[in-house]
Amino acid sequence: MTTTPLRPRSEVRDLGLAAQGRQRIEWAGREMPVLRQIRERFATEKPLAGIRLVACCHVTTETAHLALALQAGGADALLIASNPLSTQDDVAASLVADHGIPVFALKGEDNDTYHRHVQIALDHRPNIIIDDGSDVTATLVQERSDQLSEIIGTTEETTTGIVRLRAMFRDGVLSFPAINVNDADTKHFFDNRYGTGQSTLDGIIRATNLLLAGKTLVIAGYGWCGKGVALRGRGMGANVIVTEIDPVRAIEAVMDGFRVMPMADAAAEGDLFVTVTGNKHVIRPEHFAAMKDGAIVCNSGHFDIEIDLKSLGEQATEVRDVRPFTQEYRLRSGKSVVVLGEGRLVNLAAAEGHPSAVMDMSFANQALACEYLVKNKGQLAPGLHSIPEAIDKDIARLKLASMGVQVDSLTSGQIEYMNSWTSGT
Secondary structure, X not given: OOOOOOXXXXXXXXXXXXXXXXXXXXXXXXXXXXXXXXXXXXXXXXXXXXXXXXXXXXXXXXXXXXXXXXXXXXXXXXXXXXXXXXXXXXXXXXXXXXXXXXXXXXXOOOHHHHHHHHXXXXXXXXXXXXXXXXXXXHHHHHHOHHHHHHOOEEEEOOHHHHHXXXXXXXXXXXXXXXXXXXXXXXXXXXXXXXXXXXXXXXXXXXXXXXXXXXXXXXXXXXOHHHHHHHHHHHHOOOEEEEEOOOHHHHHHHXXXXXXXXXHHHHOOOOOEEEEOOOOOOOEOHHHHHXXXXXXXXXXXXXXXXXXXXXXXXXXXXXXXXXXXXXXXXXXXXXXXXXXXXXXXXXXXXXXXXXXXXXXXXXXXXXXXXXXXXXXXXXXXXXXXXXXXXXXXXXHHHHHHHHOOOOOOOOOHHHHHHHOOOOOOO
């Protein structure tokens, strides 16, 4: 008689790193008071009791606090990495050793390992999926249709993932509700703008030790992430150029004081290039050919497709590591192009990702979105749903209170005026 081998309870780099991870998780928690309060309530109320949950996220100190909140809420949670270079191995070890949370994540894992972990996640037969980029959800729809009836819903907090979910719904294959965490005000106004802005430059500086002052920084995309990188880049003395396809965003960049031009023109001017579009091949062979010798390119979008690295490799006569997470491509023309973090998220490949204070609100949205899905099981139609405004505002209130900041309240007369159409000038 043959038996199916049991999958391992976890796959992490080294459980011996748990003590180091535990200390770093504790440090991050100092800046995450909102999620701490949610975790304390979850521990009492158990809103996720009996729920099998899979989280495909960057395995960082901040994500650890989300996982602990979900566990406190009663969820049977399993965690996999959403990006091969974003895993913090000591954090993964601590979650397994100290908290018994199954984690399948290795910094530097190859694509085969990543896709195997996605299959392991689906073997968990989740009722709720927390996704970064919607790979788990897409794989479920394409390969595990027999499990669709078990799904209560999914939550997604990346722009790339939301684009994919919209496409799934348009094609008629998204048969369950998906909560658009990415567009919550307490997520994209802060995580995308301030988090991406600071952490992207942090990753660039750690990888290169580059002085930004006086450099020409080209930013592809002026969404909330691009705005954050542009703001921080200018603050450090860089001359910022923005490339865009959206005329409204292009006007906004101009009004914000930045030069706007096509990538074909910016390629010859830039010293440093950052892509934050969520699209593919934003920097292509013709752009590499026009760049200065030694130009540096990196990506802060979710997937590693924004820079056409395949074509760059085909043009190169030599590729060599010059610093950690820094590769120099020597081209047949004699010029070189430097790529950071293998074209993956530079803020997580070469640094630690967003500051904890920002992720406090983002992961509060994730935790409360899961609770919302469970409370409204069977009542939400298939497709994308926004985070309820009440949840968004509650998170903002909790964050303000933790910062010692108070705001005004409407008077009864103001409430009456706001609800009346008869009062005017």
